[in-house]
Amino acid sequence: MKSTNSNKLLKIFLYITLFTILAPMAILILWIFVGRWPWPNLLPATYSLRAIKEIFAPYSNVFSILFSSILLSLSVAILSAIIATITARALVLYDFIGKTVIEFLTIAPILVPGAVFAMGIHIVFIKLSLADTVLGVIIIHLIYTLPYTINIMKDLTESVGKQMEVQAYVLGASPLKSFIYITFPLLTPGIMASISMAYITSFSQYFITLLIGGGTVKSFNVLMVPFIAKGDRSLSSAYALVFIISTLLVFLIIDKIIKKLPYQDNKEEI
Amino acid sequence: MNKRKLSSFLAIIMVLFLIAGCSGNKEHPNIVKDSDSNVTPKTEVFDPNMSFDKILEEAKGDTVSFYGWGGDEDRNKWLSQTVAPILKERYDITLEVVGMDIDNILAKLAGEKQAGLEEGSIDMIWINGENFYSAKENDLLFGPFAEQLPNFEKYIDTEDEEVKNDFGFTIDGYEAPYGKAQMVFINDSATTSETPKNAEEFMEYCKKYEGKVTYPALPDFTGSAFVRTLIYDVVGHEQFLNMEADKEIVKAAIEPALEYLKELNKYLWNQGKTFPATSGEVNNMFEDGELVMTMSYGPYSVATGIEKGIYNETVRTFLFDKGTVGNTNYMAIAKNSPNKAAAMVAINEIISAEIQATQFEELRSLPVVSYDKLTDAEKESFDKINIGKGVLPQDELLSKRLPEMPANIVPIIEEIWLEEIIGK
Amino acid sequence: MNKKTPYILIMPIVLLGVLFIFGVINGIVQSFGYIPAFDLTDITLDYYIEILNSPTFLDSLKTSLQISIISSILAVILGTILTAALVYTGHTEGKILQIIKLAIIIPHTIVALFLISILSQNGLIARLFYKLGWISSQGDFPLLLYTKNNFGIILGYIWKEIPFVAYFSLALMSSINKTLGEASENLGASKLKSFFYITLPLSMPAIGKAFLIILTFSFGAYDLPFLLGATMPKALPVQAHIEYIHPDLRHRPYAMAMNGLILIITWTMAGMYYLITTKKNKR
Numbered sequence: 001m002k003s004t005n006s007n008k009l010l011k012i013f014l015y016i017t018l019f020t021i022l023a024p025m026a027i028l029i030l031w032i033f034v035g036r037w038p039w040p041n042l043l044p045a046t047y048s049l050r051a052i053k054e055i056f057a058p059y060s061n062v063f064s065i066l067f068s069s070i071l072l073s074l075s076v077a078i079l080s081a082i083i084a085t086i087t088a089r090a091l092v093l094y095d096f097i098g099k100t101v102i103e104f105l106t107i108a109p110i111l112v113p114g115a116v117f118a119m120g121i122h123i124v125f126i127k128l129s130l131a132d133t134v135l136g137v138i139i140i141h142l143i144y145t146l147p148y149t150i151n152i153m154k155d156l157t158e159s160v161g162k163q164m165e166v167q168a169y170v171l172g173a174s175p176l177k178s179f180i181y182i183t184f185p186l187l188t189p190g191i192m193a194s195i196s197m198a199y200i201t202s203f204s205q206y207f208i209t210l211l212i213g214g215g216t217v218k219s220f221n222v223l224m225v226p227f228i229a230k231g232d233r234s235l236s237s238a239y240a241l242v243f244i245i246s247t248l249l250v251f252l253i254i255d256k257i258i259k260k261l262p263y264q265d266n267k268e269e270i
Numbered sequence: 271m272n273k274r275k276l277s278s279f280l281a282i283i284m285v286l287f288l289i290a291g292c293s294g295n296k297e298h299p300n301i302v303k304d305s306d307s308n309v310t311p312k313t314e315v316f317d318p319n320m321s322f323d324k325i326l327e328e329a330k331g332d333t334v335s336f337y338g339w340g341g342d343e344d345r346n347k348w349l350s351q352t353v354a355p356i357l358k359e360r361y362d363i364t365l366e367v368v369g370m371d372i373d374n375i376l377a378k379l380a381g382e383k384q385a386g387l388e389e390g391s392i393d394m395i396w397i398n399g400e401n402f403y404s405a406k407e408n409d410l411l412f413g414p415f416a417e418q419l420p421n422f423e424k425y426i427d428t429e430d431e432e433v434k435n436d437f438g439f440t441i442d443g444y445e446a447p448y449g450k451a452q453m454v455f456i457n458d459s460a461t462t463s464e465t466p467k468n469a470e471e472f473m474e475y476c477k478k479y480e481g482k483v484t485y486p487a488l489p490d491f492t493g494s495a496f497v498r499t500l501i502y503d504v505v506g507h508e509q510f511l512n513m514e515a516d517k518e519i520v521k522a523a524i525e526p527a528l529e530y531l532k533e534l535n536k537y538l539w540n541q542g543k544t545f546p547a548t549s550g551e552v553n554n555m556f557e558d559g560e561l562v563m564t565m566s567y568g569p570y571s572v573a574t575g576i577e578k579g580i581y582n583e584t585v586r587t588f589l590f591d592k593g594t595v596g597n598t599n600y601m602a603i604a605k606n607s608p609n610k611a612a613a614m615v616a617i618n619e620i621i622s623a624e625i626q627a628t629q630f631e632e633l634r635s636l637p638v639v640s641y642d643k644l645t646d647a648e649k650e651s652f653d654k655i656n657i658g659k660g661v662l663p664q665d666e667l668l669s670k671r672l673p674e675m676p677a678n679i680v681p682i683i684e685e686i687w688l689e690e691i692i693g694k
Numbered sequence: 695m696n697k698k699t700p701y702i703l704i705m706p707i708v709l710l711g712v713l714f715i716f717g718v719i720n721g722i723v724q725s726f727g728y729i730p731a732f733d734l735t736d737i738t739l740d741y742y743i744e745i746l747n748s749p750t751f752l753d754s755l756k757t758s759l760q761i762s763i764i765s766s767i768l769a770v771i772l773g774t775i776l777t778a779a780l781v782y783t784g785h786t787e788g789k790i791l792q793i794i795k796l797a798i799i800i801p802h803t804i805v806a807l808f809l810i811s812i813l814s815q816n817g818l819i820a821r822l823f824y825k826l827g828w829i830s831s832q833g834d835f836p837l838l839l840y841t842k843n844n845f846g847i848i849l850g851y852i853w854k855e856i857p858f859v860a861y862f863s864l865a866l867m868s869s870i871n872k873t874l875g876e877a878s879e880n881l882g883a884s885k886l887k888s889f890f891y892i893t894l895p896l897s898m899p900a901i902g903k904a905f906l907i908i909l910t911f912s913f914g915a916y917d918l919p920f921l922l923g924a925t926m927p928k929a930l931p932v933q934a935h936i937e938y939i940h941p942d943l944r945h946r947p948y949a950m951a952m953n954g955l956i957l958i959i960t961w962t963m964a965g966m967y968y969l970i971t972t973k974k975n976k977r
Binding site: 381560678 | 943
């Protein structure tokens, strides 16, 4: 690709954005070690390991809760990506009764204030024996993540779907085979994006996890939010960093796994 | 076309079946929970009036969940490292602490009540006045149980106003005291030498350090208590104890205080046009030197702040001469608690002199036990505790302690504050 | 066989959708004063009427609309530029994308912490100004947060949402660019032209959806306006939260009615969005 002026501008814009994202991160990391940082110091006056000690203290249970929380959100993310892929397929490639209703459903959860849905579904879930269970929390998180994942998958299926149809006809392959060998590799960027998006959405849920999961289902965010709400900056920063690093690690691992998939070699050719 | 309709109809039927299949589980009483929770429902059979030995027997092996605000790392540590091992060792009870705001706890209980869930997931609740009143009113709490606890009679001053009433409403044995809180003011002797003794001096103080004092916007818990303390100092506190919860009446009663607060605004941070949303933010601004004063509901928070290195050694606590509002926080049991016996045993233990002394030592929370009822050895265990720097002795705090107004007046004052004070 | 396929494919979403609708209905009845747990059983519109008549409602509504519309429009424009930047500089995966994801990961409450430590009158910029001798105390630094123009909140949302828009539409735009955009370039169209006439219009479904998501989110979310907003007027979700934590449980229908109003407004926004997009498609 030749480097044009507009490309240069885009590059500058990209780097400014990256700087605005990374600069506050430096402050976050610094805050973990701050004892006091009074006006008008540009750097902290005293440093302390209080937050680090607190995070690693056995009674804080930070890492066991983090681990189970990651597992929970990963399950949600993978399920969400699967459901999104097949729902998007149905919506894009087929005509069926109630299509508009389903299309509306795919965006609706974003349009309802959390409190209304949470209070309502809590009562439904108690009646279904789903309250205070991991399954219940997974279902709820699925409902919240699907609008993102379905929409990502739908757009992508639309853009690659027609090619896929053509190829399938030409090759005379069964729909399933053509999906696995032709469409799926084309969809992987979208599936990746879906998993990431769903993971973040699930991992960040607070109120609904608390209400539906009760004390039985522990999530990292439920543990972290009270400290942030209290305004303890060192502890908040330490928790937030664990939150961020763990999420990035999960993404990295997903990335590695997807790259190992056999048909990834095809990607460049297509 | 017909086939289409048929298949969509079939799809709907399938969905309904699946839902019905799920709701069929309702018959099972054991909502998936920790494996050690008992399957046989105890809800109907539990009688708090049976002998405490029997309660101990029934509590054995149970897991009791204690729901309360989770943002206090010291309290979390104390509960899991001091209280839980004692309960396990002495009574074979496993204490599980769950961090949850009281609003959400009550939302959860309300949902469970509405769905008719006989056995919920919450056993003990950390609660106080404003919420206790409504929770009890709406039948979310179990009781009476407090007077049935051996340690209640043994250690608690049953004639104490704060043991009988919580924010102006009778307790009737539906909660047991947990710890005492009191509004205190905090500043740094290195930056400001004065410690205002009343509302008037406080006004002078704000004038002198213009723009460097503020308080959390109501209905923040601390901000609200701070405003009530100022109101008490301006118009006295007795009249509120029996006041009807009527906006006009309350407004008329606090009129001079409203004038005072409006006048005060001129000298506050950003002229009182806006207030920080949380007490945490006000504390942060004080720590950073943006404010010269802060306030806390924890009377010994300066000591822990100095120990943690958040505050300078010169930070100190002060009160108004007429006193500041203080209240007790309590432990209650959920009406649909599956482990009421274990909850009673745990609460009984927490109000003992031994645990209260550890709470005093580790959390600097004012103890709820009555000093007069203690044995010499127990008195000694409290006396020897070093409460730390920058704080006031317990007797001074207690002698300058004013009762909370009735729970239903508090939101009225918060409403009036929002309408009349900000930016005025 | 083929006819049944879509119905099998939509089974999970239908199931979850039914649960969702059940939940919403159960929740919304509370706003009409039906909460049997608190002995509230009369269905009434009183709560809505009272809120609509309250003097602060209109101000709150204005505040919320201002926050969400300004922040979303800015975020979607800058976000689209960022998507284009990622696509045309070939950074659709790898480290740079990880940094973009960072902003999506960070909770809103932490964003508030960033903004306070950088932009408040006590923040790093104010301290820098003091060191440079431009101001002599904190009070001299302009109040950027907690103001009625909601500058801090809008900035916070933009910070979070530009990366979101980029991430949400990246997959589509890069796939379009790879197939059609580059093809049109090969056929001789200039890069700028192929972007504005081919890639951007075809990416609009994702960008538009992202806009709708951030618009409704910033209208209904509570964290940033609570932590960075002026005490008065409050954004609607903050007001709703205050009603929710009201100690009197029988006050809860007010909170739910407030949320009901938020719901109605978000659905109006969504309705308008669909009207506009379908009209475009027809043309």
